Amino acid sequence: MRIGDLSKLTGIPVPTIKYYQREGLLPYGERAGYNQVHYAEEHLRRLRLVRALVDLGRLPIATAKQVLEAVDEPEKDLFKSLGQVHYAITERPGDAEPATEPVHELLGRLGWQVSEENPSLTALAGLLGTLTELGHTELLTRLDDYAALAGQLAALDVGFLEQRGSQDEVLESAVVITLLGDVLVSLLRRMAQEDRSTRFRES
Template identity: 40%
Template sequence: MRLAELSERSGVSAATIKYYLREGLLPPGRRITATQAEYDEEHLRRLRLVRALIQVGRVPVSSAKEVLTALRDEELGWSERLGTAVWSLPHGPAPDDADPVTASARRTADELLEHLGWSHRGGDGVAPVAPPYEMLVTAITTLARLGYPCSAADLEPYARGMERLAVDDLDLVERYAPEEQVEAAVALTVLYEPVLLGLRRLAQGEEARRRFAGQ
């Protein structure tokens, strides 16, 4: 397909596609004349992943390039490639280990993960410490600093809830063809976040009405 069709089918403007080509985020098309190139389904899939990372996941262009390099690394197994892509997403501010509240938050997070039998380490070729573990530590620190300390026991129902939903998350990913699954995992991880948060606020409203009707 030509650039115009790639743009049409991906929903990404021609100018943005040209920018991605210049930055090396997309491999060049097969040149057919001095001014025209031909693109294929692989370009379309790659473009969808780039867009999922940059436009939806707000990953900086430089990080997106690193992710795409890792995804081409044949030495990595499938689950490491998936982890590399999802963990490259921004995870918010890193924990401030100069703050004693952070040390206490790490103990809470470690106690929770040990109890659940979850790992907080990345795999080979991925970050040595899982970025979502750092995200969790920062969140627990903020709660404590604002006067809402939480224990591993307080967090357990949330972890169990997410454990159940991870089965649905991966089922959704597995609906896609193997070569589309990494991009689907990144896109669905990010795109389901507002779905979850919106549903949570609606569910809280229902539960509040149920508990406090007439108060």
């Protein structure tokens, strides 16, 4: 197919597709004679993945590029693949080194094995600090309850990854499940918030 067909099938304007190519998110098509460039089914799939990461996952372009590079050259095992994805997509706090004791205490209570390199560890420490500064400590009072539910979500997530066959598939799944899974959980949670708050109003 031509670039115009890619655009029609995805609803993404041609200039945006060309921008993704210049930024290295999408490979160029195969040149087939003067002014003719052909695109295959795999370009269409990749373009849809790019759009999902950027639009739904709200990843900055540079981050999406890192994630896709990891997808294209996957690590040998599930654990390392997940680590690559997490490392690329998790926003690390700025200059300040947040105090990680509260997070280590939480992990101790939960009995979770999490390496010091996991960027979510420092990011969570930063978030807990921000919530305290803002005077919104509600979430902190039930941190263990949130963590227990997050643990059940992760058990579902990892279950899918164990089922995937090849390494390529595992890494792309890790990206989709982690990033779009975040979006899925947050949308379901918002609908459930409406349901619960309506019940509260009526009770």
